[in-house]
Amino acid sequence: MDLRSLEIFYWVAQLGGFRRAAAKLNTTQPSVSGRVLALEAQAGGRLLERDRGRVRPTARGVVLLGYAGRMLALRAEMQAAMQDTGVLRGTVRLGVSETIVHTGLGRLMHALAAAHPHLTVDVLVDVSPRLRSGLIAGELDVAVLLGPVVAAGVRDLPLGAFPLVWVARPGLIEGAPSMADWVRWPILTYARGTGPYEELCALFGDAPVRLFANSALSAVIRMALDGIGVGVIAAGAVQAELADGRLVALPGPALSPLVFTASTTGRPGSLGGVVAALAADLLRPDHES
Numbered sequence: 001m002d003l004r005s006l007e008i009f010y011w012v013a014q015l016g017g018f019r020r021a022a023a024k025l026n027t028t029q030p031s032v033s034g035r036v037l038a039l040e041a042q043a044g045g046r047l048l049e050r051d052r053g054r055v056r057p058t059a060r061g062v063v064l065l066g067y068a069g070r071m072l073a074l075r076a077e078m079q080a081a082m083q084d085t086g087v088l089r090g091t092v093r094l095g096v097s098e099t100i101v102h103t104g105l106g107r108l109m110h111a112l113a114a115a116h117p118h119l120t121v122d123v124l125v126d127v128s129p130r131l132r133s134g135l136i137a138g139e140l141d142v143a144v145l146l147g148p149v150v151a152a153g154v155r156d157l158p159l160g161a162f163p164l165v166w167v168a169r170p171g172l173i174e175g176a177p178s179m180a181d182w183v184r185w186p187i188l189t190y191a192r193g194t195g196p197y198e199e200l201c202a203l204f205g206d207a208p209v210r211l212f213a214n215s216a217l218s219a220v221i222r223m224a225l226d227g228i229g230v231g232v233i234a235a236g237a238v239q240a241e242l243a244d245g246r247l248v249a250l251p252g253p254a255l256s257p258l259v260f261t262a263s264t265t266g267r268p269g270s271l272g273g274v275v276a277a278l279a280a281d282l283l284r285p286d287h288e289s
Contacts, residue, residue, distance in 0.1 A: 001044055003075065006068040008035045009047060013065050014153060015138045016054040024138040036225045076270060091120040094279075095131040096144040098217040099162065099258065102237035104283040111282055112275065119271070127191060127215055135263055141272035144279050146195065147261030155273075157280035159260040165235040166252030168240065169227040174249050177230070182209050186229035191215040196232060199255055219281060234258055236285055 010221065011021040012032060040047050047061035057065050070145070097104055105123075112119060126132070128145040135143040136151050143149070148156035166177075173181050182204065190196045193214045200211055212229060214220050215239055224231035224238075225246055230279045241247040262279040266272025 001039060003071060005035045005039045006064075007072055009039055009095055010065060010068040010072060011138070012036060012048060012055055013057045013061060016056070020138055022185050027219060036135075045059070071196065073267065076267065088116040088204065088271055088274060089118045089277045090271050091122060092275050093122045093124070093139065093141045094275060095124040095126060095134055095140040095145070097128050097131065097145050097260070098125055098215075098259065099234045099237055100144045100283060101125055101237075101287070102217060102221075103162070103234060104236070108279055108282045111278060115278070117272070119275075121275070127194075129193070132263075135265065138265070141266055142262060142276045142279065142284060144260060144262050144265045145260060147263055149261070149263040153265050154213040154263050155265075155276070156261040156263045157276055159262060159280055160284045160286065161257035161259050162234045162285045163257045165242075166253045167224055167233065167249040168229075168250055169225060170245065170248050170261055172227055173230070175252060182230075183207065186210040186212045187232055188212045188214065188220045188223050188229045189232040190217075190220075195256065195258065200232065203253055203255075 008025060008027075010133060011024055012018055015021050015024065018029050018032045019035075020141055022032045027034070036048060043060060043064060045060050046058050047064060048055050050056075051056050109121065110275075112121060124131075124140065128147075129142040131140065131145040132147075132149050134140040135149060135154065144159070148158075150156065153212035168185070172185065187200060187209060189200060189211060190213065197211065197213055210229075212223070214223075217233060220231050220233055221238060221241065223229065225241065230250065230252075231247075232252070235242075244250060260283070262276040262283065265274040266274075266276065268277070
């Protein structure tokens, strides 16, 4: 049994499909299918079966999967030992929530460029649920998102809690806001289904408060600057606007902070593992620039 066939079988079983494994390994689906068929012939029986549209290992396949995983890990360890320490090459697919774009992505990219100049980073900005799906499906190597992911094969490295703040254009509301203010001015916040949106719904209950949900944090900030309403967003995302007086913080009700993780399917020392570890350090809300 050659190692390439074992690697293909391993990723088909891990990702639950031939097409996903082919995409991850930069090969074709017929090639993947052929390799698995040859491997089953060598193993003396079926290794994979379809269950509700997803490919899963048989009992025989589970046994082989354990050996394949250990052999691939040993190969990665050997390659790391033979390479120049600290020199990373290749492409890492990094997915980030837009909050991270506004609070520290630039810091991470500068650090990666300085420490690993031969590393290429493809960045995808999306909402956390889609980032989670992309990571589990093998379409991303690292995802910095509202976590943890808590899935097989995924390591969650905590970044910490990002406090939320109520902000508005100066003069929009004077003093402590009353219920009349909340009714008059829309509340601009994260998309429906997110923690902040659901918490705001529970906070105001049946009161006639309008929540303007938006998946683009830049749009929330822009509308707050334009005086459309009151923004409820991560404090770090509007640090510059608060510092120069374009926005002011309001004494609104306390809300639960956003908890982010740098999640990866990569082992420590791998491309994904190194990027996730650096992200967990540099993207903390209390990190000093």
